[in-house]
Amino acid sequence: MFASAPFVVGKTPSPADPHIPAEEALCPVVSHEWVNSEYKHLIVQASPKALAVRPGQFFNLLCPSPDAGELWLRRPQSVYRIDRAKGRIEFLYKCVGRGTRGLATLGVGDALNMVGPLGVGFSLDPRHKSVVVLGRGVGLATLAPISQLAQENGVAVTAILSARSAEFVMADDLFGAVGEVVSVLDSDGSSAVENVDAILKRLIAAGRADAFYTCGSNRLMQLMKRLGREHGVPGQVAMEQIMACGLGPCYVCVKTFEVAGEKVLRRVCIEGPVFDLQEAVGW
Ligand SMILES: Cc1cc2nc3c(=O)[nH]c(=O)nc-3n(C[C@H](O)[C@H](O)[C@H](O)COP(=O)(O)OP(=O)(O)OC[C@H]3O[C@@H](n4cnc5c(N)ncnc54)[C@H](O)[C@@H]3O)c2cc1C
Numbered sequence: 206m207f208a209s210a211p212f213v214v215g216k217t218p219s220p221a222d223p224h225i226p227a228e229e230a231l232c233p234v235v236s237h238e239w240v241n242s243e244y245k246h247l248i249v250q251a252s253p254k255a256l257a258v259r260p261g262q263f264f265n266l267l268c269p270s271p272d273a274g275e276l277w278l279r280r281p282q283s284v285y286r287i288d289r290a291k292g293r294i295e296f297l298y299k300c301v302g303r304g305t306r307g308l309a310t311l312g313v314g315d316a317l318n319m320v321g322p323l324g325v326g327f328s329l330d331p332r333h334k335s336v337v338v339l340g341r342g343v344g345l346a347t348l349a350p351i352s353q354l355a356q357e358n359g360v361a362v363t364a365i366l367s368a369r370s371a372e373f374v375m376a377d378d379l380f381g382a383v384g385e386v387v388s389v390l391d392s393d394g395s396s397a398v399e400n401v402d403a404i405l406k407r408l409i410a411a412g413r414a415d416a417f418y419t420c421g422s423n424r425l426m427q428l429m430k431r432l433g434r435e436h437g438v439p440g441q442v443a444m445e446q447i448m449a450c451g452l453g454p455c456y457v458c459v460k461t462f463e464v465a466g467e468k469v470l471r472r473v474c475i476e477g478p479v480f481d482l483q484e485a486v487g488w
């Protein structure tokens with residue numbers, strides 16, 4: 206369905222398939238900068254269908270090869286920021302292997318082949334007035350747009366950003382623009398589970414935690430899951446999982462969940478990547 210005729214953003218008319226919520230599109234790169242020694246910020250011009258992406262959903266990117274060899278399979282990246290006024294989609298990604306190293310070679314004006322938007326994103330309960338997001342590493346990129354959505358809906362956000370050191374606190378400007386930011390670091394010991402536990406309990410006691418959102422750390426997810434269970438705070442987690450097709454048929458991305466005491470298998474690409482926090486088992 207996606208392989209033969211990608212939609213070229215800014216050139217070809219929108220494909221006549223409105224019932225399919227995702228498409229393959231060639232998106233011109235508008236900006237592509239290093240944020241620090243490991244992360245790059247990529248901005249592309251996006252199609253109307255891509256701009257309908259919801260926080261927590263992802264695109265499967267066809268990364269150029271970084272060397273003479275072939276690069277198999279697309280690489281999933283969740284949307285970091287959606288700028289509907291300018292028609293742009295942003296990604297914040299860590300260079301970890303051949304796919305992301307190849308992605309990093311794209312220059313302004315090059316076309317990025319994206320399939321999406323894919324998967325199930327975060328949801329915001331209209332009754333909630335104040336939510337807490339807790340993330341680490343690349344998980345912060347995935348969580349950033351939920352705080353954007355919360356702000357648009359008049360919901361207060363406290364963002365707890367966990368990182369190795371101050372240099373790797375990602376997206377603090379974006380979170381800071383929509384709510385309060387608490388950075389916790391390995392370098393000064395403040396990222397220790399006991400400290401984050403205390404911060405979360407203070408937010409619960411202050412009535413500032415109607416819902417929890419998390420991504421990027423199994424340890425922090427387990428903490429939020431336990432506190433959510435103990436204090437009746439609902440939550441959602443965006444799971445990261447190695448994927449192949451990203452569309453549902455290959456079952457490479459299956460993970461175990463626990464629903465009403467039963468173990469169930471779910472595909473992260475199509476039944477997630479966002480799941481109920483209490484049903485996630487972790488990784
Ligand atoms: C739904 C989803 C959203 C994601 N969003 C982001 C994002 O916003 N920013 C970002 O930096 N990364 C994100 N990732 C992770 C990203 O897909 C991987 O880092 C990327 O595919 C690695 O490709 P590579 O070829 O560079 O590395 P590889 O050579 O394939 O792998 C290098 C290292 O990364 C690990 N890795 C590979 N794929 C994944 C994966 N899917 N999840 C976790 N670890 C992986 C491998 O185990 C290995 O240790 C997301 C993953 C998923 C499933």
Ligand code: FES
Pocket residue numbers: 447448449450451452453454455456457458459472473474475
């Ligand atoms: S990646 Fe193929 S089914 Fe999920």
